[in-house]
Amino acid sequence: MRRILFPLLVVILFIVYQAVIVVQEGQRGIMLRFNKVHRDADNKVVVYEPGLHFKLPIIDQLKTLDARIQTLDGQEDRFVTVEKKDLLVDSYVKWKISDFGQFYTSTGGDYQKASDLLRRKVNDRLRSEIGSRTIKDIVSGSRGELMAGAQKALNAGEDGAERLGIEVVDVRVKQINLPNEVSSSIYQRMQAERAAVAREHRSQGEEKAEFIRADVDKKVVLILANANKTAEEMKGQGDAEAAKIYADAFSQAPDFYSFIRSLKAYEESFAEGKNNMMLLKPDSEFFRFMKAPTK
Incomplete structure (x- = not known):
């Protein structure tokens, strides 16, 4: 009896071990049954929250997905402004999974594939936003509007990130440069x-x-x-x-006045350094004060 119970207990423990699954904090789980996504009665993908869950051994397989915010650090790419000028723009995107079922259906849970698909959408959106602005607007005035517009457009529309089950949390432009062949002419x-x-x-x-x-x-x-x-x-x-x-x-005193004026005339006429020549009679009235006084 003991020989039978011990192997049976081992088998039971193995089945229990295989049936118990744990989803860690910051993760979500998608169950694959015969390699197909397990869905509920409403044909919606069943998403397992963090905690302890059970599955059918061998038949079911748990696929965990990261629920935290991811960073897509894009490479520097060339864009054209409304002035037909080239710009080299380096950007990055913050994103997270908003619909785990849709994400797994669209990408198979492959984060590299999701990044490649999202990068294309981001580049297309940035190309549209930059193509409607001038260099001056992009560099100085409306860079914030550009990033906000790109984020809003990526989260909206049938061809947006929502189609991948992704929500774009933020779009940031790290650096904007001019191509070498354009820089010299601009300067x-x-x-x-x-x-x-x-x-x-x-x-x-x-x-x-x-x-x-x-x-x-x-x-x-x-x-x-x-x-x-x-x-x-x-x-x-x-x-x-x-x-x-x-x-x-x-x-x-007319006589005194006449006398003073005559003295002034003598001073100016006979001043030193003047070569004045006067032709006057000796009895002229001009010399009357040089004569002997009379009563």
């Missing part, structure tokens, strides 16, 4: 544009400087004219005041 054009802008600024600066100089010269001329006018007015007023003083003095 030369940028230099020419910057030089033209510099020339325009210098021209505007010179024009403004000429305007400022002309305005300053005008103000200087006006100030000098006003100063000369004021000086002439003051000089005229001084001369008038002096003439008035002389007139008052002459009216009060």
